[in-house]
Amino acid sequence: MLDQTLQKYSIKTPIQPLNLFSITISFFFIIFFTNNIRFTKSYALIYPGCSQEKYQANSPYQTNLNSMLSSITSSSYTTLYNSFTLGTDPSTASPEGSVYGLYQCRGDLNLKDCSTCIASSINQIVLLCPYTYGATLQLDGCFVRYEHVDFLGKPDTNLVHKKCSERLLNDAEFLRRRDDILDDLRGAVGFRVSSVGSVEGYAQCLGDLTDEDCSSCLGNAVGKVRSLCGSAAAADMFLAQCYVRYWESGYYDNSSDSSNEDDVGKTVAIIVGVSAGVAVFIVLLSFCKKALGKQLNSSLLIV
DSSP states (O other), X not given: OHHHHHHXXXXXXOOOOOOHHHHHHHHHHHHHHXXXXXXXXXXXXXXXXXXXXXXXXXXXXXXXXXXXXXXXXXXXXXXXXXXXXXXXXXXXXXXXXXXXXXXXXXXXXXXXXXXXXXXXXXXXXXXXXXXXXXXXXXXXXXXXXXXXXXXXXXXXXXXXXXXXXXXXXXXXXXXXXXXXXXXXXXXXXXXXXEEETTEEEEEEEOTTSOHXXXXXXXXXXXXXXXXXXXXXXXXXXEESSEEEEEEETTOOOOOOSSOOHHHHHHHHHHHHHHHHHHHHHHHHHHHHHHHHHHHHHHHOOBO
């Protein structure tokens, strides 16, 4: 009798342990899949810039900015440069909502790489400059800028970023080749690559500059390279609307006396990494919960 009673209320099918191997494989698949989407192609961060003034969430400015950033992303699939103006019609828009912006990819990039770089820029600029009226982000392959006031086509030769290698080459032949490169680059219209022997370089102006303003900007940048970087083996000189870069072949010192791009890059990596980690943890937790629930529902069958 006792045996029959115990048999009546016993669990018909024993609980099976969770398949930890399957969960582990799924976990690593999620990490692998996430990393391959995010890091298909990356471009080094050169410098960011954020305005001090901030706009309110859900304001007309935010609406127009989001629309413009979406347009920038779409446009990068078809052209290397474009500029945008939203919310400036006084008859239909609020003055607080006006936004001006542009993007530009390096002149030697194809459209696929351009769109990849711009997508990365948009993701980073939102992280680095949340709710700011103005922001600038220069990656190795592309540039994005937006402001609340109109800056498009207005000459600006202010120095925004410089990087000079710590290694100095006082070799006369190197300096001659370096100077030939700089003389060639200062005459660029748009984008130009130049090389002489072991020295290489390139320069670019923003697409909203006239040929005359581009020449003036590059001449200013070349002058600053010579005065601020001396005989450095490599140098970057970024003005607001143009830049000049050169290096000795096979060498590029990552050190800098005037920038904090390494710290900023690490900050972005940490933010993105933590976000990805949290997302993966949530997905894994949900997976485990569902797996456990299904096994309990199928196993706890009482006669």
